[in-house]
Amino acid sequence: MKKLATSLLILFGAASPAFAQLKLTITQGVTDPINIAVVPFARAVPADGGTDVAAIIQRDLESSGRFKGMPRTDMLGAPTTKAEVDIAGWKQQRNDYVVVGRVSALSNGDVAVKAELINLLTGLSMMDKTWTVKPASMRKAAHRVADEIYKLIIGVPGAFDTRIAYVSVDGKPPNQKYQLIVADADGENALAILTRDRPLMSPAWSPDGTKLAYVSFENRVSSVWVQDIFTTQRSRVSARAGINGAPTWSPDGRKLALTLSGSNGNLDIYLLDLSNQQLTRLTDDPGIDTEANFAPDGSAIYFTSDRPGSPQIYRLGLGSGERPKRVTFTGTYNARPRVSPDGKQLAVLTLDNGAYRIGIQDLATGTMSILSKGRQDESPSFAPNGAMVILAGRERGQGILQTVSIDGQTSFKLNADAGEVREPVWGPYLK
Amino acid sequence: MKKLVTTVLLAASLALFAGCKTKTPPQPPQQEQQPTGDVSGVNDAVVGDETAMAGPSGELLSKRIIYFDFDRADIRADSQSVAAAHAQYLSKNPSQKVRLEGHADERGSREYNIGLGERRGQAVRRALLLQGVAEAQLSTVSYGEERPAVAGSDEQAYALNRRVEIVYLK
Numbered sequence: 001m002k003k004l005a006t007s008l009l010i011l012f013g014a015a016s017p018a019f020a021q022l023k024l025t026i027t028q029g030v031t032d033p034i035n036i037a038v039v040p041f042a043r044a045v046p047a048d049g050g051t052d053v054a055a056i057i058q059r060d061l062e063s064s065g066r067f068k069g070m071p072r073t074d075m076l077g078a079p080t081t082k083a084e085v086d087i088a089g090w091k092q093q094r095n096d097y098v099v100v101g102r103v104s105a106l107s108n109g110d111v112a113v114k115a116e117l118i119n120l121l122t123g124l125s126m127m128d129k130t131w132t133v134k135p136a137s138m139r140k141a142a143h144r145v146a147d148e149i150y151k152l153i154i155g156v157p158g159a160f161d162t163r164i165a166y167v168s169v170d171g172k173p174p175n176q177k178y179q180l181i182v183a184d185a186d187g188e189n190a191l192a193i194l195t196r197d198r199p200l201m202s203p204a205w206s207p208d209g210t211k212l213a214y215v216s217f218e219n220r221v222s223s224v225w226v227q228d229i230f231t232t233q234r235s236r237v238s239a240r241a242g243i244n245g246a247p248t249w250s251p252d253g254r255k256l257a258l259t260l261s262g263s264n265g266n267l268d269i270y271l272l273d274l275s276n277q278q279l280t281r282l283t284d285d286p287g288i289d290t291e292a293n294f295a296p297d298g299s300a301i302y303f304t305s306d307r308p309g310s311p312q313i314y315r316l317g318l319g320s321g322e323r324p325k326r327v328t329f330t331g332t333y334n335a336r337p338r339v340s341p342d343g344k345q346l347a348v349l350t351l352d353n354g355a356y357r358i359g360i361q362d363l364a365t366g367t368m369s370i371l372s373k374g375r376q377d378e379s380p381s382f383a384p385n386g387a388m389v390i391l392a393g394r395e396r397g398q399g400i401l402q403t404v405s406i407d408g409q410t411s412f413k414l415n416a417d418a419g420e421v422r423e424p425v426w427g428p429y430l431k
Numbered sequence: 432m433k434k435l436v437t438t439v440l441l442a443a444s445l446a447l448f449a450g451c452k453t454k455t456p457p458q459p460p461q462q463e464q465q466p467t468g469d470v471s472g473v474n475d476a477v478v479g480d481e482t483a484m485a486g487p488s489g490e491l492l493s494k495r496i497i498y499f500d501f502d503r504a505d506i507r508a509d510s511q512s513v514a515a516a517h518a519q520y521l522s523k524n525p526s527q528k529v530r531l532e533g534h535a536d537e538r539g540s541r542e543y544n545i546g547l548g549e550r551r552g553q554a555v556r557r558a559l560l561l562q563g564v565a566e567a568q569l570s571t572v573s574y575g576e577e578r579p580a581v582a583g584s585d586e587q588a589y590a591l592n593r594r595v596e597i598v599y600l601k
Contacts, residue, residue: 173579199577201541220530221572222545243549243573246542259542265553265571267546288546304543311543335540349540356539376584378540397584423541 022187022401022414022421030065030409034153036097037070037090041113042080047105051138053113053145057099060146060160060186063403064387065410070095082116082125091120099149103138110134113141117149126152139188159383160185163427164390165203165212165229166401168192170419180214182229185383185426187401187414193232204248205427213237213247213256224258226274237274243267246290250298257282257292257301269303282316283324289314291336295343302327302337302346311335313348313361328361330368336379340386345406347371347380347389358391360406371408381425390424483530486599491516496580497555499593501536504550506558514555517597518562525565531555532596533573534580536589541575548573555595 038058061067074093079085080102090098101115110132117127127148133141143161150158162185170177178200183190194200198217205212206226213226224244227234238244242261246269249256256272267288271280283289287307294301300317305324307314310332314324328334333351340347343363350359350368358372358380371380374393381390383403390403393413399420402413414421486495497510506514521527533552535544552571559569579592 173582176578199574201575201577217574217577242571243545245545259545261549263570265549265556267549288543288550290546291540291542304540306543306546311540333539335543351539376538394584397582 021190021417022183023417024059024063024187024412024414026062026065026410026412027402028065028409028411030405033068034066034097035070035095036061036067036099036149037075037093037095038099039075039078039080039101040072041100041115042102042104044103044105044111047109047111047135048103049135049138051142053101053103053115053138053142054099056139056142056186057115057146057149060143060158061149063160063186063412064150064154064158065405065412066150066154082118082128085118087118087120087123095120097126097149097153099145101145106132111138111141113138113145115145115148117152139184143184143186154387156387157385157429159385159388159426159429162384162429163209164401164424165205165427166392166421166424167200167203168416168419168421169399180212180227181421182212193227193229194234201423202246203423203425205425206249207251207253207428209428209430213249215245215247224256226256237277238272246292248292248294248301250294251296252298257294259290259292269301282318285324293338295339296341297343302339304335304337313337313346327363327366328368329366330359330361334359338380338382340382340406341384342386345386347382349378349380358389358404360389369408371404371406372402374402377402379423379425383426384429388426390426392422392424482601483598484601486529487520489516492520495597495599497551497595497597498590499551499595501589501593502547504547504554506554514558515562518559518564521559521568522563522565525568528568528570528600530598530600531569531571532598533571534578534592534594534596535576536592537576537579537584538589539576541577545573545575545577548575551593551595555597 038054040054058069062069079100085098098118104112106112112130112132114130116125119126131141131144146160147158163182164185165182168179168181178196179192180194180200181190181192196218201215203212203214211226211228215222216225222244223236223239224247225234225236240260241263246259247256257269259267260270261267267290268284269282269289269292271282285307287305289303289305291304292301300315302313302315304311305314312326313328313334315327316324331351334348336349338347346361346363348359352370355375357370357377359368360371361368376394377391379392388403388405393400393402399422400413400415401421401424404411491513494513531552533548535547552573556569556571581588581591
């Protein structure tokens with residue numbers, strides 16, 4: 001992270017543009033949350049850089065909607081080890097779990113974050129683990145603790161130690177500034193990896209989380225680029241006549257599916273092999289075919305097509321001789337499919353009673369349920385654990401980001417302090 | 432090779448319009464625009480680098496925007512005369528090129544709206560071709576909902592943003 005920040009500074013120098021910082025607000029939680037007390041950790045001043053590890057863990061857990069953290073003002077003591085925890089007392093205060101821990105400075109300059117999770121029902125320790133990080137990665141250590149707690153209690157991995165990318169836009173049309181931003185999943189540590197005065201759109205994470213593919217109009221026409229988020233080095237991979245759009249990575253990271261139109265303006269989906277630039281046409285229809293997304297096993301793509309007269313989602317198996325099959329039948333507008341990490345659900349942009357909302361379609365039954373509540377929601381993207389979807393919405397005329405749990409019960413939003421933010425994409429787990 | 436082509440084209444366009452009064456220096460290609468790695472098969476859309484100019488004046492010719500109905504890509508009756516005036520001018524001036532920039536309103540999916548904007552640009556392109564304009568004079572680009580003419584989330588803003596802009600090129 002430090003390395004990235006340094007290279008960005010070199011890149012932009014003193015003229016480094018200010019960009020939107022996100023603020024996370026939990027807007028809706030489950031009705032019957034798990035009560036957890038995350039007690040302030042013993043600090044290592046000044047090595048911990050002032051980072052409040054317990055506060056980050058608590059906010060991560062609460063942002064999932066599954067947990068309710070105990071307010072610090074209600075805490076009777078400040079234990080930092082299991083031995084110091086009065087099991088009966090914390091249980092009496094209606095807690096299900098307690099988290100305690102200590103931060104200590106190591107002689108080599110690293111920082112050790114030790115955290116214990118205690119189940120108050122059994123009185124037993126569920127986790128007693130230490131994460132050793134550089135002082136600059138204290139937030140990352142806290143996210144990892146939260147991931148572990150989430151996994152132990154909920155049963156599926158957390159997605160707090162992950163990244164998101166999005167586009168931020170500043171200024172009034174037609175003179176707008178566009179930035180491609182990478183941030184932690186909680187909106188912190190936001191960094192612009194690209195700034196342009198012409199539109200940037202459709203960011204897509206490589207499966208290993210090191211690169212973003214996106215569309216830029218910097219040459220007045222569209223082109224598709226791939227950029228390393230650490231070195232910020234970029235290369236143009238498609239600048240053919242007509243539209244170059246909607247890039248998406250194959251699960252092995254070797255190919256991009258993208259939308260090309262040629263000069264006659266017919267949008268179809270193609271597969272671009274990044275190793276040799278070989279192009280294979282996947283669809284051939286006079287309608288608009290776009291917004292491809294791979295099934296997690298790479299055996300098929302889902303895409304938007306208006307061949308039936310309005311946009312709907314189709315599936316195309318990538319075996320030889322397969323034909324596109326229509327997948328969505330609910331409503332007159334379904335677009336921008338994104339497949340869940342387990343391949344069983346599809347998040348789409350759907351027209352619901354006159355409002356554009358995010359729908360989740362079960363691929364086995366074909367049933368669609370509405371996930372979001374806005375009037376102009378768009379750009380759904382699954383968290384890598386499949387438990388949350390991040391999407392773009394509008395609030396008082398400005399674009400904001402929002403995450404919603406897959407059952408629709410809980411949500412939090414990420415507002416920019418300036419300008420608007422759009423097209424969020426949740427990155428994969430990092431190795 | 433590509434750099435050479437770009438340079439030659441730039442030189443050619445400079446020579447061609449050396450006598451032009453309102454001259455804007457052509458944008459030098461930025462380093463980042465040079466692709467790295469193997470991009471054989473990438474057909475550079477050089478047309479996109481051409482700069483806009485004032486273009487012809489006149490009651491109809493000074494109108495450069497054609498508006499569209501919601502989810503439609505057919506040129507409305509009230510815009511046919513504007514399209515016809517540009518077609519007439521362009522067929523009389525076969526060296527003049529225009530870029531047709533298609534746009535959509537903000538509702539719906541962004542990449543699908545790129546498709547809708549392109550469909551509108553192609554509708555104007557076809558109308559101009561039918562009225563005698565040569566293919567080489569025309570190029571299209573779609574910005575979808577990415578470059579609205581006006582801000583706002585109401586019918587009035589939507590109507591102003593669903594458009595094709597006819598941009599005369601130097």
